[in-house]
Amino acid sequence: MDTDSLKVSADACEESGNNHAAKLLRELSDGKATAYLVIEKQSEYNDEIFEVIDGAPQKLFLDRKEAVAYAKLQNARQYKLVNPMLFGYELSEITDLSELELATRVRKILGDENFGIPNGEDMWDNYEPIFPKKATDEQMLKIASLFKIEFFEVIKTKVAL
């Protein structure tokens, strides 16, 4: 593929009313095509807490909204696999909520009045996941939104031929 044939192809797409395809081909030809990389971050244990660090690219999306939605869902699912309390020295590093407010909102989301979230000294003693395996994606999306730690991120990237 050369830039000239991409431009002519873009014109042909535009003439047939396929504007998104035309835009992509034209941007590829101009070296200005962008897409959105979803990065899965890695966790590193520093002998006290887990730290989220840069990670590996997982998927690439043309549409930013699609990329953000995918990253949010994967992030929410990741919360089901960890104890998020292990990702900070203080509760304030993990969530903007107080212990009581966090527990209240999680219980409401899960519909379980007795659900217990590790707090106080127990917060750092539990290495097992804390949220129930049966929690739905919808519930986990709401729960993940209560926390600050992001296990997935979206970055804008250039697409080169």
Add this chain to the structure above:
Amino acid sequence: MKLSEEFSQSSKVLSSKGFTNEAKLLAKIAQSKLEVFVLVTPQMEMGAALYRSSESVFLDKSKAQEVIAEATVKIMRDNKDYLYYSLEDANSNHKEYSSSEVSKKASAIFGVKIQFASNKFKLPKEATDEQLIEFAEYLGYQPVELKKIKLEV
């Protein structure tokens, strides 16, 4: 119309007009089958974990490999430490070289005698890009790698 449907339709239009490559590209994108290449830097101390090193992705693997070669040379030249290679550098990449093997190979690549001293091989500063790449390949040294991922629509 969904983006994937539009790309599929565009692919047919382009195919009918003889733009075979562009038609194939759009068809693959429509089916989320297009593989692209992202440059990543292995985080050596953690084995499998990866750092991303580039915010560019490439449709063409050979172009991505060219960029990797350039990046490898740049890293080797920018970091003075990388003009000194220990035997561990080589053998951390699952090679089983002896110091004399590496010295012999390096001397052949760089055209001057490469000594093994203080547990290091010192490379000549005037080494060409091609020589550095050849030596890096021999050692299995890959400061930048390619990761293949799919483009979703």
